[in-house]
Amino acid sequence: MASAIEERLADLGLEIPEVAAAVAAYVPALRDGDYVYTAGQLPFVDGALPETGKVGAAEGLVSPERAEELAQLCALNALAAVRGVIGSLDRIVQVVKVTAFVASDPSFTGQPAVANGASVFLGKVFGDLGIHVRSAVGVAVLPLDAPVEIEFVFKVAD
Secondary structure (H helix, E strand, O other), X not given: OOOHHHHHHHHOOOOOOOOOOOOOOOOOXXXXXXXXXXXXXXXXEOOEOOOOOOEOOOOOOEOHHHHHHHHHHHHHHXXXXXXXXXXOHXXXXXXXXXXXXEEEOOOOOOHHHHHHHHHHHHHHHHHHHHOOEEEEEEXXXXXXXXXXXXXXXXXXXX
16 A cells, blocks of 8 residues: 555656665665665666756756756655655655755856755655755766755654
């Protein structure tokens, strides 16, 4: 039987993907007491990045709007990683923290809008339980030339 969270995702036309394989020596998510921490989640779709490169407004860069969509994919991949640790996403009682890293063109300052792709998505999925603290940071480059990478912290109950 699907969890209430997975039913909400289905209503949004989405489903939890397979857990993205780690690209180095780490695990996708780890539980410590009442919290689950994810590794940095890339916007993988079926094991591949749909876009690579820097985010910015100039020709040849990943558009800020597309980067926002990629941030949502990061959040969806995070939910897969968390489900792999706790079983049911209905055990999440709070989205605590979101840390977004955006591979940015030097002139790009819209990292908060890109991170909104994950934040707004989590609000749609979890309602008030999706309200969280957040950082949005511009960086020079990310693993595999991904435009966006996001870490998450979730509070869970048994």
